[in-house]
Amino acid sequence: MSSSKDSLFLRTCRLEETPRPPVWMMRQAGRYLPEYRAVREKATFLDLCYDSELAAEVTLQPIRRYDFDAAIIFSDILVPLIPMGADFGFKGGPPKLSEPFDTPQSLARLKRVDSQKDIPWILESLSRVREALDPSKALLGFAGAPFTLFCYLVEGEGTKLFPKAKKLMWTQPKLAHEILSLMADQIGEYFCAQVRAGADAVQLFDTWGGLLHPDDFEEFALPYAQRIFDKVRETGAPTVYYVNGNPAHLPLQLQSGCDVVGLDWRVRLGEAAEQVPESVGIQGNLDPLLLLTDPQTVRVRTQAMLESVAGRRGYICNLGHGVTPPTPLENVQAFVDTVKDFEAVSNRDSS
């Protein structure tokens, strides 16, 4: 019987030789899909997160339409914080806390939770998807990185530069490290629960890590990513560490102990690959806004990207950030087709 361990995605994570790179897209279960928008007409964003049947449905939609090599469970990085006491409202507008966690007292308001008991829905969604998903496809769990979650907790909402979070980090480093440490422990446990529930791999999203100077990244982001990956290693599931917004962090990202580094679109993939040891995989990194153009433009740029790392083991094709809602469906098809067609070309080259 075939197992997802033999899926193209997991073989790539193990740096095995494969006929072509696997392909998936960050935020592939989302608003650019008419079938997703149809579900959302009858349910709120949080309904989808809390109802494992709906979550499984929207997780599987992009696999059905595009035959991606990996599914990523539908959720949001802020959702697991809600049972911890961070009442992020998702009421149509951007999520916002009624009271930010920006004082020593507020740390006591952050409840430690047990994923199995307190956030069971995502685990149920994972089990449901893993059961429905073909073994040739991998299933990814995910979480926000401690620094990124810290930004939202302290600021109370998304901003451009997170000045309050950074100020607290610099002026009350002990409190910052306590919050980050709690987050790291919780996410480590959460990832392990995700793997037990059916996730084949997990991705840590450091969406705001790029706003940090490397010295600050080294102190406030890296150690917590390391702690999480140390914990997940017990499960045997591969880990992807995506850091957005700062190519200068790649050397630090590589120190995290992740199996795969996720790159944003700000770098040349081939040049970044030269900095990554052969023992580490690479995921990325087409500019998601390229998918707003036309199929021909998408094909040309995707092809060039694939060629820049042709023959390298451990490469997972993806965008450099999440796909955006106005993306035309045929451009996603062109992206996927280009990767799948690359098989023939690379086979021809090597025969």
Added chain:
Amino acid sequence: MSSSKDSLFLRTCRLEETPRPPVWMMRQAGRYLPEYRAVREKATFLDLCYDSELAAEVTLQPIRRYDFDAAIIFSDILVPLIPMGADFGFKGGPPKLSEPFDTPQSLARLKRVDSQKDIPWILESLSRVREALDPSKALLGFAGAPFTLFCYLVEGEGTKLFPKAKKLMWTQPKLAHEILSLMADQIGEYFCAQVRAGADAVQLFDTWGGLLHPDDFEEFALPYAQRIFDKVRETGAPTVYYVNGNPAHLPLQLQSGCDVVGLDWRVRLGEAAEQVPESVGIQGNLDPLLLLTDPQTVRVRTQAMLESVAGRRGYICNLGHGVTPPTPLENVQAFVDTVKDFEAVSNRDSS
């Protein structure tokens, strides 16, 4: 008689040996200063730009308070586009065009202007400031880089990622290059007029260049920066090329022919300096949000930054982006004092 040619800033641009680095701050004439807010209570933002007496006043305010080594003329990167037909409203909210420049027809709406005739006020402001400013201080002119201006022209307003501008760039590259080319010619001429009016040096702000993949930066940003610096070279005034948001662009930034590369806060200054040939100056790069902390934190981080390039010629101390409005005055003082005190230390080390 002393001339601003012998100012610390210009000597540093010429890579001469100096007792300490010069220091100024991007957006130093601005809302963090109570004396600026007092002027703004009686005048709009555009009043300040159009009235050379008011512009000179707010340009000189930070010099009086902090004795910075350089003044930068008060204006905005979008203001010189107004006489070109881009009716950016500055009505309290963020600037917005009633009609974006996103069609081949709209290119015809972009008027070519003569700086001396059509935007004389900034030139008058420069002359007025240069006259009032001590010769030991340099006066900087500035402009937005063509790609950054293109982003605003096509999008019609500021956004996070400028999807319309990027889409046009990829799908109508000929139109994009025509707009960029026009901008480069206009800014080259504008910079030359600024120098004739009294600017000792000019800085080109590529605020959104970091959103580009290096291949796109190489095609849509770099050639236009090069054209501008080629033009300004005739004047003999040194040029600073500030690129925000993408440390991976540094090798391309260095190909622009600028005299000084301006770095944002996302990199270690010492590591970046290793990539910069000795023939090119470096400006940067303290995280502007560090100025929200306290004088002691500012001193420690500024000192570490200065030490990381100690002894290097051509280093200009600055923030990695503009100072933010809630910055406490004493933190700016700590920043300036640390640079000025560095003189004693570096002299002691070298004696």
